[in-house]
Amino acid sequence: MSSQRGNVKKRAPKHQNSFAFKHNPKSKKTERILSMPIHGLCDKCFKQIEWRKKYRKYKPLTQPGSCIYCHQKTVTSAYHSACDPCAKERDICAKCCLSKEIVASKEELAAEHERKAQEFESTLEGMRERERRAYLRKLEKEREAIANGEGEGNDGYESFDEEQDESMQ
Incomplete structure (x- = not known):
């Protein structure tokens, strides 16, 4: 590349990231x-x-x-x-x-966290025992999937089925 300052055209990037950055989930x-x-x-x-x-x-x-x-x-x-x-x-x-x-602010964050916890408790109280246990199992399964880096819908078939259903209609 020359040392001339102005007459330089911009090029496309030489390398393109193939996947987005992801944290180490175990850290x-x-x-x-x-x-x-x-x-x-x-x-x-x-x-x-x-x-x-x-x-x-x-x-x-x-x-x-x-x-x-x-x-x-x-x-x-x-x-x-x-x-x-x-x-x-x-x-x-x-x-x-x-x-x-x-x-x-700190107070707003603490108040919002407290409100969400109370809302969660009230929804659990309104459920029957069977529904409550099923809901808690579902939450635990989602937390494990997120911790493992799989995210929601880890089987990969849900989005395909939804797309196929929309195209059929």
Whole structure:
């Protein structure tokens, strides 16, 4: 390639990924990273950290970091530059420190988790014993399939049957 800066045409990529990136399902580190909540961030920063977790680029903190406002070692979440109390007090994003709408705070996440747990319990109470056990077995089977990396519908025939049914009509 010449050293001329302007007159260069872009080419197609030399290599194309044949499959998407997939986490190691047995990794304890991956499981711990994915279970960490994302809180106190604006939409842009939330998506950035979500992407880092998805593609195994997220590196959790081993020791707390220093807050840029109170100068104490109180930043416990990776990629944050302000601690939770300072960010909440100033109503800013804890990562970019800009005054934007916060997507999810700790309290909202905890309340949503609590609400989902209560909703799950109430649905189980409304079922008969036979239905409840069948439902719990189904959930356990789905969790095992996800842990093994198979996902839902691991036999591969369901989607084919649905396509065939639609074409027949």
